[in-house]
Amino acid sequence: MKRLRIFWALLSMPMIGLVTGCGTESPDFRVNNVYMEKISRELDVKFAGQRQEDVYTALTAMFGTPDLPVVTGGEDAGVSDVLSVENLHLAAGPVIKDYEAGKGLYRQHCAHCHGVTGDGYGPTAKFLNPYPRDFRMGTFKFKSTPVGYRPTDDDLTRIVRNGINGTAMPSFKEMLDSGQIDAIVDYVKYLALRGQTERSLISLSGDYGYETPEETTETQAELLSKEVLVDEILGAIVEEWTSASETATEAEGRDxxxxxxxxxxxxxxxxxxxxxxxxxxxxxxxxxxxxxxxxxxxxxxTDYDNWTKDFFGEAAKVADAELLDAYLTAGGLPPRNIxxxxxxxxxxxxxxxxxxxxxxxxxxxxxxxxxxxxxxxxxxxxxxxxxxxxxxxxxxxxxxxxxxxxxxxxx
Known part of the structure; x- marks a missing residue:
């Protein structure tokens, strides 16, 4: 009962996104089993039962579903400085017959490679080299900001508009207008915010106890509170994105x-x-x-990218048969050298x-x-x-x- 009161309080908070609508059953966001396996090994905890349920109930309350995305607490966290409701509405949801309506843009143009979840695991992902980008770490390669900082809107827009030469990522400048490209960019940021929050929740929940009913109740009261979910986790992630333009590397230009x-x-x-x-x-x-x-x-x-090393820790450990099997079983794509x-x-x-x-x-x-x-x-x-x-x-x-x-x- 206490857990339900916590979530009713969370859901009553200001939210950004779609809160109405009906239609066919919405697809689910994929669980980040690879990261759960990583944290379970590091902290020697099991992500099952109530612990996992709490993480993903919180995520659904905060971010909604692929058909009805929201960002609960978004106004308090400053999400409106990162993305717009109108753009989420354009990019989210299923592809409809009236293509001129411009809805469902992400699923129409992006999900077959990047996946509905933005995990880089769409239906075509295994057949592509390099693999499609996994947005959930909030890490993007080609940008004007230094390593460790989020990309600017201009950086992401440039990638969607121009594509990435030498990869399967196409240019959309002849297919989509500027408003549609902006909508996809905002939806990519939404998926990154959700993915970063998911990782933070998984890591944080591993530090809490679920051994007894009393311990579980105490954990839920703290872990699922606004102070943790919005102020501590989402607020910090949003700040990284809102400050991106301030961190861009300026250059006077080529002589x-x-x-x-x-x-x-x-x-x-x-x-x-x-x-x-x-x-x-x-x-x-x-x-x-x-x-x-x-x-x-x-x-x-012989090296690997950070999406691979996030699980293995270092390149040499990719050769560890037991660790590799756990990674693949959890849903990781077969590692490739970069x-x-x-x-x-x-x-x-x-x-x-x-x-x-x-x-x-x-x-x-x-x-x-x-x-x-x-x-x-x-x-x-x-x-x-x-x-x-x-x-x-x-x-x-x-x-x-x-x-x-x-x-x-x-x-």
């Missing part, structure tokens, strides 16, 4: 003497910058360690503009072994590396070898 389209372009200046960048690539920049001596991406090929970019191909997943390459070098790539540039490197050094990287695909070594011309002899 116009390096820009072919600028009237100030100077080939000799560019050549000198490329030469300096090449020296940094092999030296203080330490790029050679991963991208290899000939920029083929073969410096190291291979550094082959710079000679000229395929840049985060964008090919000079500023895009600058952000990759300056900030690093979140969720991957790609680190931020050393603090010993100046901005000019970073731009020299950018100029070198952009020159590599045009070097003679990058061009295909001359193929022999086969001509059939005629009698």
């Amino acid at each position: 116009p003497v390096y820009d072919f389209s600028s009237p100030e372009f100077d080939q000799s200046e560019l050549d000198e910058s490329i030469a300096r960048g090449q020296q940094l690539y092999y030296g203080a920049g330490a790029c050679v360690t991963c991208h290899g001596p000939t920029q083929l991406g073969d410096g190291q090929t 291979i550094p970019r082959n710079l000679r191909q000229g395929v840049y997943r985060g964008g090919r503009r000079p500023i895009d390459i600058y952000w990759r070098v300056k900030n690093g790539i979140d969720g991957t072994p790609m680190p931020a540039a050393s603090s010993q490197l100046t901005d000019d050094d970073v731009w020299d590396i950018v100029n070198f990287v952009l020159s590599v695909p045009y070097q003679s070594l990058s061009q295909p070898a001359d193929m022999p011309e086969f001509v059939r002899d005629r009698n």
Whole structure:
């Protein structure tokens, strides 16, 4: 009874999202069994029965369902500064016959790869390399903010609009208008907020006891309170997102003497910058360690991304048969090594503009072994590396070898 009173109080709080509607049975969000397995091993607790039920009852009360998303307590936590009700309405729910209505955008365009839950486990996920992004950690690779910080709206919009070159992520700029893209971006942030909250709740619930009825009642009174769910967990997560634009790495831009389209372009200046960048690539920049001596991406090929290492802890443990079996049984996708970019191909997943390459070098790539540039490197050094990287695909070594011309002899 006390538990019900707690949730009635929670549900009476201001919420952002859809609170009306009817229709067919809504699909469920997938339980994060992989993270529960991780925490159960770390804390030696079992996520079953009342403990698991409390976590997911709280999540449903806070975030609703795929057809009827809400963010309970969102006004108190400042969620309206992160996403809008109107955009959730456009992106959520099933795809309807009237495509012109523009509803169900996420499920129509995104769920087959990223999954209804945003866990990167849609029906096509196993067949894609790289795997689709799992939004639940709130970690995104290609952005203007440093490692460990959330992306800005512009970062996410750019990815949806332009796609990710060299992957299955397509461009939607010819398919969706700007309002629809904004709706998908907001829904992705909603899934990230929900996923981050889920992880926090799982971790926190592992610290509480459920051994006796008295202990369970005491746990529920604290764990399921507004102070914990909204003020402590959701509020902190929302703050990370609202401050994203403040953490974006600013750059004055590439010197116009390096820009072919600028009237100030100077080939000799560019050549000198490329030469300096090449020296940094092999030296203080330490790029050679991963991208290899000939920029083929073969410096190291045995590491994993952070979505894999979140469970295993370190790359070497992926080879542990018992741990791997537990990971796969819990629903993890088979681990794959993350291979550094082959710079000679000229395929840049985060964008090919000079500023895009600058952000990759300056900030690093979140969720991957790609680190931020050393603090010993100046901005000019970073731009020299950018100029070198952009020159590599045009070097003679990058061009295909001359193929022999086969001509059939005629009698």
